[in-house]
Amino acid sequence: MxxxxxxxxxxxxxxxxxxxxxxxxxxxxxxxxxxxxxxxxxxxxxxxxxxxxxxxxxxxxxxxxxxxxxxxxxxxxxxxxxxxxxxxxxxxxxxxxxxxxxxxxxxxxxxxxxxxxxxxxxxKGNNLREVKTYFPQNLIDRIDSKYPYPVLRHHFGLPSLEETFKGVKKIAESKVLDIISIGPDQNAQENFFTPEKMNHDLDGAGGVPLRTAEDFQKLYECSRTGNYPLLRCYSGTSEVFKFAELLKNTINNAWCAVPLCWYNVLDGRGPREVLNSIREGQQLMKWHGERNIPVEVNESHHWSLRDAHDTIGVVMAFLAAYNAKKMGVKHYIAQYMFNVPPSMHHKMDLAKMLAKIELIESLEDKTFKVFRQVRAGLASLSADLDVAKGQLAASTYLAMSIKPHIVHVVGFSEADHAAKPEDVIESCKIVRGVIRSTLHGMADMTQDESVINRKNELINEAKVLLNALKKIYTESYDPWSDPIVLTDAIKKGIIDAPHLRGNPNAKGHLETRIIDGKCLAYSRELGRAISEEERLSQLFSIKADYITIA
CATH class of the missing domain: 3.40.50.280 (Cobalamin-binding domain)
Structure with missing residues (x-):
């Protein structure tokens, strides 16, 4: 002292x-x-x-x-x-x-x-002289060194490999970002190890055209300056274990992000069947858990982005964490994407996140630690860049209510163009300004009565759906982690989203409406929003009783 x-x-x-x-x-x-x-x-x-x-x-x-x-x-x-x-x-x-x-x-x-x-x-320095700062080179130590100030992450990947290299160096030198999340193009994610299958007309589509291990290594070398940010990268959508090994060995992948039910024929990101992708996703979680690499299962918001009602968003957030724990993951990154769908009210959005937190963190024990990551919803940002800056700030302010460990900064430019280094730096500065204003004396929106009521309502509705899985699939040892059950639940519409209509791998019959700022299941026949029990009764003749999650 x-x-x-x-x-x-x-x-x-x-x-x-x-x-x-x-x-x-x-x-x-x-x-x-x-x-x-x-x-x-x-x-x-x-x-x-x-x-x-x-x-x-x-x-x-x-x-x-x-x-x-x-x-x-x-x-x-x-x-x-x-x-x-x-x-x-x-x-x-x-x-x-x-x-x-x-x-x-x-x-x-x-x-x-x-x-x-x-x-x-x-x-916090050992002495108070002007000395070279040490920047922790793994995620957990980096979080611990800064909390309650969250670490910042931003996606980056330009269609030009050389411009991406230069951009990574420029961002690192700015010292505004703790984790650069590399976004490879779809060719890299799907066919890195089978380049003969690539459609080169699509090179650079959606990200940076990484084609060799040396490309990844150079990205890492470019980041060795400034505040020495960590690097991470999207998982592959085929040959996922070889891709994971590549990321570990080249960029020291800060954490793995893998979906439970996506990156397959459901969303067109790859040719895998849903059942196979769920099995591979679980094994990929296990692979990283065995190597003490943190895991994020970016599952829940994929359903909300496709207009699934809030209950499914909460349930899939819980099931993602449940599966990660089941697969031996020790450090779990729970991503909370706000503003999805964009027309949700802030109060109801916060309530949904608090419901997710309560269920996910009920899984915590000495073997399973949860870290909260927040972000703005991509579709919520205006193509008017000045307006988008305000929206980014507002979303960050709301998200700080849940005291995150990680803020995934979404570039204000994304509705207009892929973020350039200057956009990344400016977006991070906007977010840093908001964070600076919230760490001391922020009004506690989590105690708003309407927020608490909606959170409790969502937890109860989520338990109805979770219990229904156990009631319907009685032959499964654990329906919440059984790939066959999860695949069948999507096929039967127990887990569903409006945007899946016409997809032969899903039911696609769910209808939803935004009512009073909530995304609710809706029945055209009844002309009103329906509860989860009502929705399930339309699919099956069951009564879903409430359960206690242990």
């Missing part, structure tokens, strides 16, 4: 910076004392001699010229009283800070461009 002394010097009365810094210091377990505003240099030195602090933090936010005599006087007093062994920190505007940098007794200078996590990392 260190002792910090703070003051605004000269005739400066702007104490906010010093006070906020000392508050962060206290939260890290150190002792602080604040002398106040407009503290003279003589008074400051007397306090230092009396209280013998380890660190002195001074602030000045007036004109640059007026700080010069103050710092000259302070320098003389430090030398006269042999106070060079104390760590001196300065905070001010950029012009004033540029003046302060001419005085070598300052070990650290904050000019207001730093982000909150930068300040926290500085305070």
């Amino acid at each position: 260190k002792k910090f002394l703070g003051a605004a010097i000269g005739n400066c009365v702007h104490v906010g910076g010093v006070v906020n810094f000392l508050r962060l210091v206290e939260e890290e377990g150190h002792k602080t004392e604040f002398l106040g505003a407009a503290v003279s240099i003589d008074r400051l030195i007397n306090a230092v001699l009396e209280k013998k602090p380890d660190v002195v933090s001074i602030g000045f936010r007036l004109t640059p010229e007026s700080v010069v005599p103050l710092l000259n006087q302070l320098q003389n007093k430090i030398q006269k009283n042999s106070l060079q062994n104390i760590t001196w920190i300065f905070g001010g505007t950029k012009p004033v800070s540029n003046i302060a940098r001419k005085y070598d007794f300052f070990s650290k200078i904050f000019d207001g461009t730093e982000d909150l996590d930068d300040v926290i990392q500085y305070i």
Whole structure:
């Protein structure tokens, strides 16, 4: 524990910076004392001699010229009283800070461009000198080093390989991002190991045309600068284990993202049958769990993106986590995509996420740890880029209500064009600005009565569907993780989405409507929204009783 002394010097009365810094210091377990505003240099030195602090933090936010005599006087007093062994920190505007940098007794200078996590990392340092910062190179350590400030992730991948290399380096050097999520094109995801099957007219469609292991290795090399961001990449949609090994060996894949029921004939991302893809997805979870690599099952939002009602979104979020735990995953990344469908009300969106959290985190024990990842819904951002920036900020503010470990930043430009390095950096700065505003004293929207009521309603409805799976598939040892059951449930419409209509691999009969900001199952015959029990009774003659998830 260190002792910090703070003051605004000269005739400066702007104490906010010093006070906020000392508050962060206290939260890290150190002792602080604040002398106040407009503290003279003589008074400051007397306090230092009396209280013998380890660190002195001074602030000045007036004109640059007026700080010069103050710092000259302070320098003389430090030398006269042999106070060079104390760590001196300065905070001010950029012009004033540029003046302060001419005085070598300052070990650290904050000019207001730093982000909150930068300040926290500085305070957490073993010493308070300006030293090279260590950036943890695995996800869990990176999260632990920053929380409650979340780590930031952003998707990046341009149709040009060379431009992607340059972009990764530029993003790393900006230090705004902790994880660069590489997006390969569909040719790479589907046919990396069978290039003869590629349709080269589609090279670069949807991402970067990675074609060799050396391409992946160069991406990693380009990221070895700035804040040394972690890299991760989408999973392959064929030969998934060879692709996983490739990612592990070339970019040190920060975590695996794999769907439970998708990337197959359901969504056209590959030729795999649903049953085979579920089995492969489970085994891919197991493969990563055995190697202590975190796993994200990006399942739930795929159903919501296809207008499935909220209950199915909650159920599939739970089943994704349940299957990951069953497969031996130790560190689970639960992704919460807000604004899906885009017309949902914020209150009801938050309630849906809280229902997911309650069910998913009921699975936690000493072998299974859940980390929350939030993001804006891609389809919710306007093609008007100025409007999209506001939407990104609003979505981030809402998402911070659930205290995430990871913020998946969605580039504000995505409705208009794939994010360029400049777009990635600007999007991250927008999100960082929101996060900075929410970490202390944010209104707790999770305690809103209508949010709580909807959350509880969704949990009960989700239990109806989960129990129905057990009632219908009594011959299965565990219907919640049985690939045959899950495949059949999609085929029969127990798990369904409106956008699957006409797909021979699904029922595609579900109808939904947005009513009072909720996405609800809807019956044309009855002309109203229906409960989960009513919906299932239309498919089967069963009564789905409530259950307790253990």
